[in-house]
Amino acid sequence: MTRQNTNHLRCPWATTEPAIAYHDKEWGVPVHDDRLLFEFLILEGAQAGLSWITILKKRENYRKAFDRFRAEKIAKYGARDVKRLLRNEGIVRNRLKIAAAIQNAKAFLAVRKEFGSFDAYLWSFVGGKPIQNRWRTMAKVPARTAESDAMSRDLLRRGFKFAGSTICYALMQATGMVNDHLVTCPRHVELGGKRSTIGDPKEGAAITSRAVFQNPTLAP
Numbered sequence: 001m002t003r004q005n006t007n008h009l010r011c012p013w014a015t016t017e018p019a020i021a022y023h024d025k026e027w028g029v030p031v032h033d034d035r036l037l038f039e040f041l042i043l044e045g046a047q048a049g050l051s052w053i054t055i056l057k058k059r060e061n062y063r064k065a066f067d068r069f070r071a072e073k074i075a076k077y078g079a080r081d082v083k084r085l086l087r088n089e090g091i092v093r094n095r096l097k098i099a100a101a102i103q104n105a106k107a108f109l110a111v112r113k114e115f116g117s118f119d120a121y122l123w124s125f126v127g128g129k130p131i132q133n134r135w136r137t138m139a140k141v142p143a144r145t146a147e148s149d150a151m152s153r154d155l156l157r158r159g160f161k162f163a164g165s166t167i168c169y170a171l172m173q174a175t176g177m178v179n180d181h182l183v184t185c186p187r188h189v190e191l192g193g194k195r196s197t198i199g200d201p202k203e204g205a206a207i208t209s210r211a212v213f214q215n216p217t218l219a220p
């Protein structure tokens with residue numbers, strides 16, 4: 001069996017743009033840039049209660065509204081900035097989420113001072129390298145794990161807001177701390193996951209039938 005026959009399906013949550021491009025280029029790629037890690041933390045927090053696609057569509061507006069996620073700037077935001085952000089229709093106009101972004105910028109700067117980088121601090125919760133998972137269906141993918149619980153506990157203790165365990169887990173998935181691409185997705189292997197199916201006939205068969213069902217171009 002060639003890889004094309006078994007592993008040619010994007011994770012089923014990415015069905016339309018901009019989710020497809022995000023899935024193919026970004027989701028699960030290890031991030032070690034402090035600014036980008038901070039961006040994901042704020043965006044995942046902003047997402048709470050909404051769909052990720054909503055946030056993805058607003059992402060460029062967020063970058064403009066929040067000084068390209070430079071924490072040094074955001075930490076200094078005052079009442080006037082809060083007013084400006086609450087008037088900005090391009091972002092999620094939620095007072096608590098906006099206040100959280102400012103508070104998180106302050107906490108981010110404190111962490112960076114203590115650990116040298118936000119990167120070193122966040123990645124310590126997964127031992128510095130991506131956790132390689134082998135999920136076969138979306139139903140298996142957890143919403144939180146022991147690692148995200150630990151990250152959340154520590155972030156909250158340091159004064160971060162909108163940093164619950166499910167938000168932390170979404171952050172870990174997005175920034176490649178875990179590889180949660182399904183084993184059927186080409187990105188799973190591309191991001192370091194082991195190849196699947198051969199030597200596992202039961203699961204292999206299940207994957208093949210699912211693949212054909214979801215992607216008509218694979219049908220004979």
Ligand SMILES: [Zn+2]
Pocket residue numbers: 010011023180181182185186187188
């Ligand atoms: Zn995928």
